[in-house]
Amino acid sequence: MPRGDLPSGYKIMWLFVLFDLPMDDRKARREYTRFRKRLLEMGFCQLQYSVYARPFPSEEAMHPYRQEIRANLPPKGAVRLLPVTDRQFGKMENYVGKIRQENEKAPRQLMLF
Numbered sequence: 001m002p003r004g005d006l007p008s009g010y011k012i013m014w015l016f017v018l019f020d021l022p023m024d025d026r027k028a029r030r031e032y033t034r035f036r037k038r039l040l041e042m043g044f045c046q047l048q049y050s051v052y053a054r055p056f057p058s059e060e061a062m063h064p065y066r067q068e069i070r071a072n073l074p075p076k077g078a079v080r081l082l083p084v085t086d087r088q089f090g091k092m093e094n095y096v097g098k099i100r101q102e103n104e105k106a107p108r109q110l111m112l113f
Contacts, residue, residue, distance in 0.1 A: 011086075015081060015082070
């Protein structure tokens with residue numbers, strides 16, 4: 001594949017969903033579970049508790065997902081949507097204990113879009 005056909009590290013985007021939802025009672029826990037399961041159904045992966053991310057071939061491709069998340073926001077709590085480029089995502093340092101871990105990678109299939 002010619003270099004010009006490969007997606008740029010600035011074109012591929014990651015959408016982070018960061019949230020802090022109350023879990024005071026049974027109803028709140030149900031809302032938390034429903035929101036979390038919806039993110040997983042949409043192809044997001046859990047990076048940490050209440051931090052999920054998903055790669056997209058472009059910023060335009062993430063718009064329907066942002067709308068879907070907005071449509072499924074829980075009634076209480078804080079939710080943030082943070083888009084970053086693949087290049088920025090690749091600069092993230094990831095540690096478990098004191099051991100550096102490799103960052104998640106955009107699936108190879110993403111390059112086929």
